[in-house]
Amino acid sequence: MRAVVIGGGIVGLTSGLALRRAGIDVMICERAPEIRAAGAGLGLWANALAVFDELGIGEQVRANGKPSEMYFHDPAGRLLETPEFGVEDHQYLLVHRAKLNDLLADAVGRENIRLATAFQTYEEHHDQVTVRLSDGSAENADLLVGADGTYSAVRAQLVPGAEAQEHPGHQVWRAVIPAPGIAVSEDRLILGTHGCRGGYVRTHDGFVYWLVNQFRSPALTGSRKQQALHRAQYLEQGAPNPVLAELIAATPEEQILHNQIMLVPPLPHWVSGRVALAGDAAHAMSPHITAGATLGIEDAVLLSYLLTTAADVPAALAAYEASQIPQYARVSRLSAAVEHSRTPQEFAHHYAAFSHWMITQEPRHHGPNRVTA
Structure with a gap:
């Protein structure tokens, strides 16, 4: 065959x-x-x-x-627990x-x-x-x-x-960058306001992967970095250490990937x-x-x-x-x-x-x- x-x-x-x-x-x-x-x-x-x-x-x-785990935090850094599910589900x-x-x-x-x-x-x-x-x-x-x-x-x-077809208003920004001298001591996935979610995860080879998603996004303005930074504010409200915003700011513009989500x-x-x-x-x-x-x-x-x-x-x-x-x-x-x-x-x-x-x-x-x- x-x-x-x-x-x-x-x-x-x-x-x-x-x-x-x-x-x-x-x-x-x-x-x-x-x-x-x-x-x-x-x-x-x-x-x-x-x-x-x-x-x-x-x-x-x-x-x-x-090996990573898919647990979420709120914008203030609190873990959103799901006790009805086991560790293996994450x-x-x-x-x-x-x-x-x-x-x-x-x-x-x-x-x-x-x-x-x-x-x-x-x-x-x-x-x-x-x-x-x-x-x-x-x-x-x-x-x-x-x-x-x-x-x-x-x-x-x-x-x-x-x-x-476009998933209306659904946008995503992301990048993988070398650890940029910013203290990234843990992985963090965040569920924020204004339909935003995102975070950062350390890779096995010393890099950091960050991402920002938004449902129901308004019309985009500014550069990719400005767009991502604007949405990061909805993910780290009240957080004592705004690592996501620092990672985005440290990423060269040309390394930031942006997509309108298609279905x-x-x-x-x-x-x-x-x-x-x-x-x-x-x-x-x-x-x-x-x-x-x-x-x-x-x-x-x-x-x-x-x-x-x-x-x-x-x-x-x-x-x-x-x-x-x-x-x-x-x-x-x-x-x-x-x-x-x-x-x-x-x-x-x-x-x-x-x-x-x-x-x-x-x-x-x-x-x-x-x-x-």
Whole structure:
């Protein structure tokens, strides 16, 4: 069996690795001239780490990350406790996106990745799919996987009219910087006023990752640094040591990443006979639940398992869709409960409820790879 994967991000590379371990020949196409990652830090939960363990790279992933905990504080620095949930419901691994992408590319085998090669279109036949690429070539395969992110070109053909949409007023600023001489003695995630949340986390290699998010943001004015600093004031009101504002002020303007958050609307279908979507291409969601990559990694390994156990490719893809569309309807409801929390304490509760649900789900992908989550 042969598969073409579009997208050389975390989900595309994980898809390629899982498919190869299932005995499937894989070619990954990435439109950029190099393997790279947009963004900075990335949280991986226990279910994603279990997948990487079974794919043989768990130790390497952990060596490039820092064990962290997702507890929240209020603007005055008080811990928002969630005694109804256990410590394990708050634990995750903070990794650097670019380093994880490099690790995955090495694991897949860079000879199986075609860089500077964008997807153009596909033609589906009863026994194969023909994938046409930007260099003028055409590849025949048994399966096409669209793991090409929020603005997926594969999705545009598979599900016309399902373009990514703005999450109105939802903005995010972030950066990873060397420890800048500011005393950062602990990690701190803060739920503030005016729809703001953010904080800072120390990485395993001596850097600091800071972020600021805002729901229902007013129109933006000023530089990225000014925008982030303005919102930091809503996160450290009454705090004796305003570390977040100091970190933002110490960050060069050109290193601050800013994004309007985009969402993929619920799709009527994720697959056809020989084409499937995975990761953000299928379900890009708000980063306030810090789980998009983890859930996309599970897409990848479930798809690889079903391809080795179903009668044929169309049957495998139908089973994948039947599993994932209801799953993500539940994710959407849990995510909305977090977003629309009326108080910081309610936000902390709903967040822990989501992570508890996510990491305690019954594994849905067993088989030759022995992958569990």
